[in-house]
Amino acid sequence: MANVYLWSGxxxxxxxxxxxxxxxxxxxxxxxxxxISYPNLKAIIQEGxxxxxxxxxxxxxxxxxxxxxxxxxxxxxxxxx
Amino acid sequence: MKKVHVSTxxxxxxxxxxxxxxxxLLDALRDHLALTGSKEGCGTGDCGACSVIFEGxxxxxxxxxxxxxxxxxxxxxxxxANDGKLHILxxxxxxxxxxxxxxxxxxxLMASKxxxxxxxxxxxxxxxxxxxxxxxxxxxxDKIINAVLDAAKEMRETV
Amino acid sequence: MALDNENKNFFDVVGTRPIRPDGIxxxxxxxxxxxxxxxxxxxxxxxxxxxxxxxxxxxxxxxxLDNDPSVKAIVTRKDFSPDLKGEDWNILENxxxxxKALYDGHAIAAVACSSLLEARDAVKKIRVKYSLLPHVTxxxxxxxxxxxxxxxxxxxxxxxxxMHPNIVGYHxxxxxxxxxxxxxxxLIIEETFKTxxxxxxxxxxHACLVNMMPDGKGEVWCCTQGHFNVAKVCAKLLGTxxxxxxxxxxxxxxxxxxxxxxxxxxxxxxxxxxxxxxxKMVMSRSEVFRATGPTSSTSMLVKIGxxxxxxxxxxxxxxxxxxxxxxxxxxxESAMCAFAPYDLEHVKNVxxxxxxxxxxxxxxxxxxxxxxxxxxxxxxxxxxKKLKLDPIETRLKNAVKEGSKASFGPRFERxxxxxxxxxxxxxxxxxxxxxxxxxxxxSCGFWFNFGGETSVSLALAEDGTASLSVGTPDIGGSRxxxxxxxxxxxxxxxxxxxxTIADTATLGYNEISHGSRVTFATxxxxxKAARDMKRKLCARAAxxxxxxxDAVYWEKGYVKPAGPNAGNHDPLSIIDIAKxxxxxxxxxxxxxxxxxxxxxxxxxxxxxxxxxDRETGFTSVDRYTVIQDAGKAIHPAYVEGQxxxxxxxxxxxxxxxxxxxxxxxxxxxxxxxxxxIPVASDLPKIDTVIVEVPNPGHPYGVRGVGETSICPPLxxxxxxxxxxxxxxxxxxxxxxxxxxxxxxxxxx
Numbered sequence: 008m009a010n011v012y013l014w015s016g017x018x019x020x021x022x023x024x025x026x027x028x029x030x031x032x033x034x035x036x037x038x039x040x041x042x043i044s045y046p047n048l049k050a051i052i053q054e055g056x057x058x059x060x061x062x063x064x065x066x067x068x069x070x071x072x073x074x075x076x077x078x079x080x081x082x083x084x085x086x087x088x
Numbered sequence: 089m090k091k092v093h094v095s096t097x098x099x100x101x102x103x104x105x106x107x108x109x110x111x112x113l114l115d116a117l118r119d120h121l122a123l124t125g126s127k128e129g130c131g132t133g134d135c136g137a138c139s140v141i142f143e144g145x146x147x148x149x150x151x152x153x154x155x156x157x158x159x160x161x162x163x164x165x166x167x168x169a170n171d172g173k174l175h176i177l178x179x180x181x182x183x184x185x186x187x188x189x190x191x192x193x194x195x196x197l198m199a200s201k202x203x204x205x206x207x208x209x210x211x212x213x214x215x216x217x218x219x220x221x222x223x224x225x226x227x228x229x230d231k232i233i234n235a236v237l238d239a240a241k242e243m244r245e246t247v
Numbered sequence: 248m249a250l251d252n253e254n255k256n257f258f259d260v261v262g263t264r265p266i267r268p269d270g271i272x273x274x275x276x277x278x279x280x281x282x283x284x285x286x287x288x289x290x291x292x293x294x295x296x297x298x299x300x301x302x303x304x305x306x307x308x309x310x311x312l313d314n315d316p317s318v319k320a321i322v323t324r325k326d327f328s329p330d331l332k333g334e335d336w337n338i339l340e341n342x343x344x345x346x347k348a349l350y351d352g353h354a355i356a357a358v359a360c361s362s363l364l365e366a367r368d369a370v371k372k373i374r375v376k377y378s379l380l381p382h383v384t385x386x387x388x389x390x391x392x393x394x395x396x397x398x399x400x401x402x403x404x405x406x407x408x409x410m411h412p413n414i415v416g417y418h419x420x421x422x423x424x425x426x427x428x429x430x431x432x433x434l435i436i437e438e439t440f441k442t443x444x445x446x447x448x449x450x451x452x453h454a455c456l457v458n459m460m461p462d463g464k465g466e467v468w469c470c471t472q473g474h475f476n477v478a479k480v481c482a483k484l485l486g487t488x489x490x491x492x493x494x495x496x497x498x499x500x501x502x503x504x505x506x507x508x509x510x511x512x513x514x515x516x517x518x519x520x521x522x523x524x525x526x527k528m529v530m531s532r533s534e535v536f537r538a539t540g541p542t543s544s545t546s547m548l549v550k551i552g553x554x555x556x557x558x559x560x561x562x563x564x565x566x567x568x569x570x571x572x573x574x575x576x577x578x579x580e581s582a583m584c585a586f587a588p589y590d591l592e593h594v595k596n597v598x599x600x601x602x603x604x605x606x607x608x609x610x611x612x613x614x615x616x617x618x619x620x621x622x623x624x625x626x627x628x629x630x631x632k633k634l635k636l637d638p639i640e641t642r643l644k645n646a647v648k649e650g651s652k653a654s655f656g657p658r659f660e661r662x663x664x665x666x667x668x669x670x671x672x673x674x675x676x677x678x679x680x681x682x683x684x685x686x687x688x689x690s691c692g693f694w695f696n697f698g699g700e701t702s703v704s705l706a707l708a709e710d711g712t713a714s715l716s717v718g719t720p721d722i723g724g725s726r727x728x729x730x731x732x733x734x735x736x737x738x739x740x741x742x743x744x745x746x747t748i749a750d751t752a753t754l755g756y757n758e759i760s761h762g763s764r765v766t767f768a769t770x771x772x773x774x775k776a777a778r779d780m781k782r783k784l785c786a787r788a789a790x791x792x793x794x795x796x797d798a799v800y801w802e803k804g805y806v807k808p809a810g811p812n813a814g815n816h817d818p819l820s821i822i823d824i825a826k827x828x829x830x831x832x833x834x835x836x837x838x839x840x841x842x843x844x845x846x847x848x849x850x851x852x853x854x855x856x857x858x859x860d861r862e863t864g865f866t867s868v869d870r871y872t873v874i875q876d877a878g879k880a881i882h883p884a885y886v887e888g889q890x891x892x893x894x895x896x897x898x899x900x901x902x903x904x905x906x907x908x909x910x911x912x913x914x915x916x917x918x919x920x921x922x923x924i925p926v927a928s929d930l931p932k933i934d935t936v937i938v939e940v941p942n943p944g945h946p947y948g949v950r951g952v953g954e955t956s957i958c959p960p961l962x963x964x965x966x967x968x969x970x971x972x973x974x975x976x977x978x979x980x981x982x983x984x985x986x987x988x989x990x991x992x993x994x995x
Contacts, residue, residue: 012656014418014419014420014656015419015420015421015422015595016405016417016418016419016420017405050404051403051404051405054403054404054405059656059657062657062658062659062660063660063844063845063944064657064695064844064845064846064848065844065845066695066697066698066699066762066844066846067699067842067844068698068842068844071844078657080655080656080657082420082579082583082655082656083405083418083579084579085577085579085580085583085695086577086580086610086614086697086761086762087504087610087613087614087694087695087696087697087761087762087763087764087951087954088503088504088507088609088610088611088612088613088614088761088762088954108362108364110364111364115363118282118283119285122285123276124276124279124282124283125275125276125277126276127280127282127450127451127500128282128452128529129450129451129452129500129532129919130532130918130919131531131532132532132918132919132920134532134918134919134920135450135532135919137450164276165275165276166275166276166277168274168275168276169275174271174274174275178274178275181274182266182267182270182271182274183266184884185264185267185724185882185884185885185887185888187270187273187274188501188722188723188724188885188888188889188892189449189450189451189498189499189500189501189502189722189723190269190273190274190278190498190500191280191449191450191451191498191500191501192450192500193273193274194274194276197274215927216927216928216930217927217928219926219927219928220926220927220928220929221926222926222927223450223919223924223926224450224927225447225448225449225450225501225503225892225895225896225924226501226723226888226892227888227891227892227895228888228891228892228894228895228925228930228933229895229927229930230891230930230932230933231884231887231888231891232927233927233932
């Protein structure tokens with residue numbers, strides 16, 4: 008189970024404190040499981056999110072591996088110039 | 089509208105072209121003579137990317153009419169290197185990494201050449217003010233100024 | 248062999264300053280930019296643009312062109328794909344208006360004629376009937392009850408219910424409890440700040456030459472930061488296949504984020520499709536200002552609490568950004584970058600995305616971050632002044648380091664903020680006495696940096712030289728860096744490598760050259776492609792010797808037998824292997840395709856001396872120093888160039904550059920005369936210090952460098968102005984009229 012931290016703007020949607028305990032071998036599985044547990048996050052996640060996995064910033068690639076007890080932060084998608 | 093026939097000298101070569109009276113010298117260079125080294129950044133004489141030397145004076149070719157080229161001597165960036173040998177300014181711009189995107193470079197080189205023809209030993213301040221009509225958005229000008237000063241020094245030493 | 252992920256610390260070629268490989272073309276006028284292409288029989292396209300900020304389009308009457316033989320094609324919105332959604336629809340709506348003109352300069356129709364002069368005449372004969380609507384161009388006004396509605400139903404799911412329809416995005420992040428933190432503070436300062444929109448100001452206007460065949464195959468030549476994206480967008484907007492649109496990137500005359508967006512290429516393709524002829528389109532400078540992306544304008548509220556010893560106890564910020572008539576302003580980036588340099592127990596970042604009757608904002612160098620830094624670093628400076636604290640020591644006291652919790656969530660990996668501050672503290676600029684009347688300002692800045700889809704191919708020629716194909720347009724010298732990397736990895740001379748920007752039919756998808764990603768991601772891809780080639784060279788040599796692959800090894804350009812058991816073979820050089828490759832197994836090509844992550848965030852500290860003339864309100868900048876963590880500088884001269892260029896753009900934004908709209912919402916300064924970017928005589932020498940704290944996510948330690956340099960200047964200059972004239976400027980730009988007004992109010 009990874010420890011998943013959502014940005015505070017959406018925490019109200021899950022009515023639970025950070026971190027959420029979510030399963031997944033990689034970011035894609037983790038997002039799928041997150042949406043299964045919290046269906047009202049679906050729209051926000053589909054609008055675009057970026058991540059950090061154990062402090063490594065991951066802007067879009069969802070194949071990033073998740074370890075047991077990994078810390079995953081999810082934030083609104085960011086882009087550059 | 090019937091086009092006008094213009095005979096002119098560009099980079100030492102006799103050139104002829106037909107143009108509309110509304111066309112600029114820059115249009116004629118680029119579209120009729122395939123000399124696309126002079127660039128259009130604004131079309132209003134504010135950016136200097138189209139700088140050429142017209143009868144010995146640096147001008148914005150977007151502000152001159154094509155028909156004004158009749159019987160005149162014009163130097164463009166395409167004539168700056170000689171027999172495959174770069175002008176000292178061109179060489180120094182490369183050594184000093186004085187260009188990033190390179191769109192302003194032809195105009196800045198022509199303006200710098202004109203400066204060094206008139207002032208063999210310009211100060212940093214003089215170079216900055218001379219080039220104030222040539223916009224560069226990439227470099228912050230620092231490496232350009234260094235390249236021009238270094239070129240001036242080398243030109244003085246080689247003469 | 249562990250070639251793949253080996254980290255390098257010692258270099259032969261990386262870190263030197265060779266002449267760029269595309270240099271001669273660029274200094275002789277031979278380099279071909281967007282507008283430098285011609286095709287036989289080509290037409291010239293021109294766009295008709297709305298003169299109104301907000302209006303319903305009742306009718307577009309082109310009957311006056313019906314019998315005009317010079318007009319070969321006319322297109323309006325109905326010539327584009329009717330069934331797009333989401334951001335695709337937004338892009339199309341910006342490329343060509345549908346029901347409403349949403350801003351001054353919005354495209355309404357386009358014509359193509361045999362000559363440019365004919366096209367200019369023809370476009371004036373189109374009659375458009377508008378019904379004017381009330382408009383709004385200010386971010387605060389646009390959020391108010393009763394403000395003119397740009398479009399309904401656009402708000403993202405993050406926006407609380409019952410807000411004005413112009414409010415389309417909401418962001419909130421942070422940690423701790425700011426209310427608790429503010430109670431612990433000895434001094435709290437809360438201020439509002441505003442910044443006007445600035446344009447990227449690339450000297451080359453958008454330009455393209457396209458040809459659309461009747462069978463749906465399209466060819467595009469254009470200046471862009473991302474030609475693969477151009478192919479994707481054009482295909483969507485025209486309802487065709489991405490692989491049928493082949494895009495070749497011309498040399499690019501500056502972008503800074505502004506050429507990540509697509510404007511004229513789909514219009515030119517639509518004209519070409521109708522006329523069955525090639526079409527060239529080149530924007531005028533006023534079109535560039537009116538219709539292409541400036542950055543967002545902002546309204547910001549920042550509150551910071553500090554202990555007497557300089558420790559920040561809590562910080563909060565609200566960042567409202569308008570993104571033009573479309574969603575997508577970089578408000579989340581503003582919010583997330585704002586306090587990123589500081590290690591805070593209690594922090595709250597809030598962002599609002601707002602629509603106005605202005606052009607669709609486009610990315611501009613570290614989008615969102617410079618404005619946020621302006622607000623935050625101004626407040627920190629005022630706190631230091633009131634508490635009589637040294638501005639660098641105070642920042643050092645609060646600076647984030649490896650392991651610090653970032654204001655946007657995770658902990659930082661290895662970073663170099665402290666190193667830039669320490670370097671600033673001992674820099675001759677910071678130690679030099681101030682000239683009379685001058686004020687010295689410092690500021691920090693932060694940017695994320697990016698990776699993204701990357702595909703490169705490295706082919707070995709029979710003579711042992713190498714040809715590298717990359718898919719990221721070279722904005723500022725990246726080909727030089729890529730050639731250095733290949734030279735470093737293969738131990739062949741720099742001059743023996745040629746780097747080409749390949750077209751969209753040649754390589755896999757490459758993300759746009761944005762987010763400071765090229766030297767990081769394309770550089771990483773080039774390292775991996777070269778290592779892939781080395782593996783293949785080793786395999787080939789082993790096969791030639793009748794050995795297993797693991798019985799050979801690579802050393803400085805040679806394949807050698809691994810030990811006595813491998814037999815007595817003379818080492819084979821790349822040239823030896825290349826010479827016979829055709830008959831020993833075929834061509835040798837190294838390649839890499841992936842979406843690298845781990846770009847490595849970067850920090851900078853800037854120092855500036857500036858003086859305000861109290862009579863005229865004019866601010867002169869006398870000395871400027873940029874100190875930034877590059878991770879590892881591949882070509883230091885071009886890294887310095889990025890530092891200097893970002894600082895120069897920041898100085899322009901701080902002091903002069905702004906979008907000025909009149910009461911009708913019409914842009915008043917759509918030209919370089921009235922939108923004045925810094926010229927050579929405006930600027931001092933911009934000194935640079937390259938700090939190298941390696942990025943753990945890159946084999947050489949490279950971080951992106953292109954964007955961070957524009958983050959500190961706005962605040963650094965505001966702080967210098969405050970120290971020069973004793974007035975805190977809370978609005979950008981700090982133009983003479985604004986400074987005079989502030990001086991007057993201060994005296995009053």
